[in-house]
Ligand code: ADP
């Protein structure tokens with residue numbers, strides 16, 4: 001390949017808001033046929049809002065929000081930020097917990113007034129049927145459901161939303177027009193993932209994936225013979241970005257994700273992923 005032509009591609013990339021780690025990375029885009037898209041923070045804004053507070057029978061809203069807010073104070077997850085903000089709006093002073101444990105991709109636990117409190121995936125908590133049904137209803141709206149428990153007794157559910165970025169559906173159309181198969185990848189529940197996927201026009205969904213397993217999904221797709229581009233923003237996405245044939249990191253995301261990627265989409269606009277692939281193909285055609 002002619003280095004000069006590749007460098008011209010890189011310069012055009014900078015104008016489009018694409019930072020290319022080295023001119024040689026453009027070559028990896030040649031055979032890419034699959035684009036794996038992280039959900040939270042990539043397809044969606046990643047700025048979540050608490051929208052429903054659903055206490056169990058005999059529990060008050062304030063009790064549920066106090067426990068949830070207190071335990072989530074120790075977490076940096078976007079779900080935690082939404083829960084803490086929502087809790088503080090109704091419970092100005094949240095109590096302090098001890099023994100905080102972050103269970104990556106599952107939720108958080110801590111000790112409050114001598115009792116173990118949990119907030120996380122509803123599958124961690126044995127829910128009564130009424131709450132189970134409410135959870136299913138929320139998921140069908142594309143909302144993520146957090147279960148809260150004290151000493152394994154369910155205290156209730158919190159429902160959070162994460163809006164799809166206004167440009168995501170257009171980005172998916174552009175990626176398809178380039179002949180790429182989009183896949184939505186998330187640790188969230190299958191039903192939530194499917195609702196978000198439907199909103200942006202993706203029909204292949206891989207959900208319920210633990211953070212450490214995202215890289216295995218990329219490897220599995222590669223083993224099936226697919227050439228994989230991965231777009232992500234999170235600390236959890238870094239190994240998958242490094243393993244993918246082409247890693248595209250959101251410039252709005254975590255530093256480790258940016259370090260692991262081959263390209264950075266400076267503004268965090270998913271349409272630029274399509275621009276990047278288009279640019280790389282055009283640049284390579286010039287060289288041939
Ligand atoms: P994503 O792939 O959407 O970034 P994660 O892998 O970080 O999701 O988390 C997967 C699931 O684990 C979440 O949908 C949520 O149910 C649960 N979870 C993770 N962290 C927390 C937390 N701090 N509070 C509540 N639930 C959590």
Ligand code: MG
Nearest residue numbers: 038040041234
């Ligand atoms: Mg993310």
